[in-house]
Amino acid sequence: MAGSSHPIDQLIALVGLANTRELxxxxxxxxxxxxxxxxxxxxxxxxxxxxxLKGTSFQLGLSLFSAQCGALETRLQESPGALTxxxxxxxxxxxxxxxxxxxxxxxxxxxxx
Numbered sequence: 001m002a003g004s005s006h007p008i009d010q011l012i013a014l015v016g017l018a019n020t021r022e023l024x025x026x027x028x029x030x031x032x033x034x035x036x037x038x039x040x041x042x043x044x045x046x047x048x049x050x051x052x053l054k055g056t057s058f059q060l061g062l063s064l065f066s067a068q069c070g071a072l073e074t075r076l077q078e079s080p081g082a083l084t085x086x087x088x089x090x091x092x093x094x095x096x097x098x099x100x101x102x103x104x105x106x107x108x109x110x111x112x113x
Contacts, residue, residue, distance in 0.1 A: 007061040008105060021109050024102050027056060031099075035092045043082045047073055057098070065098040 011020045031053065038049055054069035072087055083091075 007059055011059070017109060021106060024060065024106050024109075027060060028099055028102060028106070031057075031095055035088070035095055038091075039083060039085070039088050041082075043076055043080070046083055047076045050076070060102060062098040062102070065094045068094045 008020065008024075011023065015023070034049060034053065038046055041049065050069045050073040054066050054073060057063075057069060058066035068091060072083065072091060075087075076083065
């Protein structure tokens with residue numbers, strides 16, 4: 001879309017379609033892996049991972065998942081301790097609800113090339 005303000009379209013304008021596809025693909029794979037291991041990290045590392053995930057998710061248009069990451073980041077900064085099993089499960093659920101949108105875009109983008 002010409003003049004679109006959607007984050008994906010903005011990325012395409014900046015780095016091109018091929019690089020955006022690679023970024024989205026990498027994000028989907030690495031986020032799935034990260035969510036499987038974040039519970040074994042120390043709280044300070046969890047905060048850093050959530051911060052990174054919050055920013056990247058927002059840049060890819062997943063604003064609700066980004067906000068969820070931000071809320072957990074804030075919770076860890078304000079309360080000592082690590083993510084709970086329930087928080088990790090909720091985070092994984094939030095990603096599962098958000099990721100199909102990117103997967104659909106990725107399949108459409110691959111068809112265009």
